[in-house]
Amino acid sequence: MAETPDTGGDRETAAAQFLERFAMIMSESGYPRMAARVFAAVLVSEEGRRTAAELAGQLRVGPPAISGAVKYLMRVGMITRERDPGQRRDHYRVDQSAWYKAALSSDEVYRRFEEGAHDGLAVFSPDTPAGARLAEIERFFAFLRSEVPKLMHKWQELNAVSEDG
Numbered sequence: 001m002a003e004t005p006d007t008g009g010d011r012e013t014a015a016a017q018f019l020e021r022f023a024m025i026m027s028e029s030g031y032p033r034m035a036a037r038v039f040a041a042v043l044v045s046e047e048g049r050r051t052a053a054e055l056a057g058q059l060r061v062g063p064p065a066i067s068g069a070v071k072y073l074m075r076v077g078m079i080t081r082e083r084d085p086g087q088r089r090d091h092y093r094v095d096q097s098a099w100y101k102a103a104l105s106s107d108e109v110y111r112r113f114e115e116g117a118h119d120g121l122a123v124f125s126p127d128t129p130a131g132a133r134l135a136e137i138e139r140f141f142a143f144l145r146s147e148v149p150k151l152m153h154k155w156q157e158l159n160a161v162s163e164d165g
Helices: 011-028 033-044 052-059 063-075 098-121 129-164
Strands: 049-051 079-083 090-094
Touching (some): 033 052, 033 063, 033 079, 033 090, 052 063, 063 090
Antiparallel strands (some): 049 090, 079 090
């Protein structure tokens, strides 16, 4: 279970600490560090969106760091860019379906691991130690590929109920 942050009664400090902890989780999961920080900042913003200048000020980094991070996050579908009519500044918003899309897009990664392990079994017999490991990898990713779509369907059903309720 996660520790409760020591906020010292300061909500702003607690929010900043949470932002960095959440960004670290993302970073340790493979996201670039600055992209993770930008995503977390937009995620927890009161308005649900931030400009590049707001992000740079909040995260105390230069515009090039923000630019690279938002390009990455937009490319992977984690944030969207919007502009208010008559305004010049872009705002970045978390795509509410980002996690769903990320889970669905994982199928391609799972497929590649499954096929790679399968190809290895043509070289290493399943009754060898290497072959046994490859066979387990193949079974594991085949399992994920069969179960993730079911989970995504269940999520859609649960999410529809919570949106209706």
